[in-house]
Amino acid sequence: MSRDPSALLTVRDAAQRLNVTPRTLKYYEERGLVTPTRSEGRYRLYDEHDLEQFARILRLRALGFSLHGITEMLKRPLESLDDGRRRYSQESLQQIADALAQQIDTLDARIAAVRRELREAQTVRTELAGDLDYLRRRLAGVPSETLIDERLAATRRRKEEAKEAKESAGGRKHGSARE
Numbered sequence: 001m002s003r004d005p006s007a008l009l010t011v012r013d014a015a016q017r018l019n020v021t022p023r024t025l026k027y028y029e030e031r032g033l034v035t036p037t038r039s040e041g042r043y044r045l046y047d048e049h050d051l052e053q054f055a056r057i058l059r060l061r062a063l064g065f066s067l068h069g070i071t072e073m074l075k076r077p078l079e080s081l082d083d084g085r086r087r088y089s090q091e092s093l094q095q096i097a098d099a100l101a102q103q104i105d106t107l108d109a110r111i112a113a114v115r116r117e118l119r120e121a122q123t124v125r126t127e128l129a130g131d132l133d134y135l136r137r138r139l140a141g142v143p144s145e146t147l148i149d150e151r152l153a154a155t156r157r158r159k160e161e162a163k164e165a166k167e168s169a170g171g172r173k174h175g176s177a178r179e
Contacts, residue, residue: 008045008047009045009051010045010046011044014050018058020054025044026044028054031067033053033057033071033074034046034050034053068103072095072103073096075099130151
């Protein structure tokens with residue numbers, strides 16, 4: 001599709017017409033929502049189709065849609081209604097909903113993986129902090145036998161506390177089942 005060069009607007013003119021900053025237009029381009037033509041000097045040039053696309057994006061943003069949601073919506077065509085308005089078909093709306101639900105599922109899986117990794121990192125950090133404390137105390141002159149006895153006693157306490165917590169949790173389960 002060739003564009004009429006006389007109908008093309010610079011980024012400043014397009015931004016002024018849409019009542020946004022030029023940076024906003026560039027940001028939407030960076031996100032792949034609009035692809036303007038380029039002049040021989042590599043300047044962005046916008047036609048009426050680009051301006052309509054920007055206006056649509058701005059309306060959707062004003063309604064509170066995320067850029068990910070808008071990206072999904074822009075992949076689907078609008079259908080003309082009898083009164084001249086344009087809307088998404090039920091099928092398009094379902095496709096958008098399915099795509100957004102899939103993105104949420106993917107993000108939930110990433111969040112779960114990050115949480116697991118964080119727990120593992122916290123465990124390693126705790127272990128390293130104990131090791132560092134041991135070494136600092138050794139460097140301060142505390143006999144190794146004393147430190148080893150303290151570490152063994154602390155390990156026994158943690159195991160006993162974990163066992164008590166497990167038994168307590170088991171008792172609560174059985175107690176609540178009887179009520």
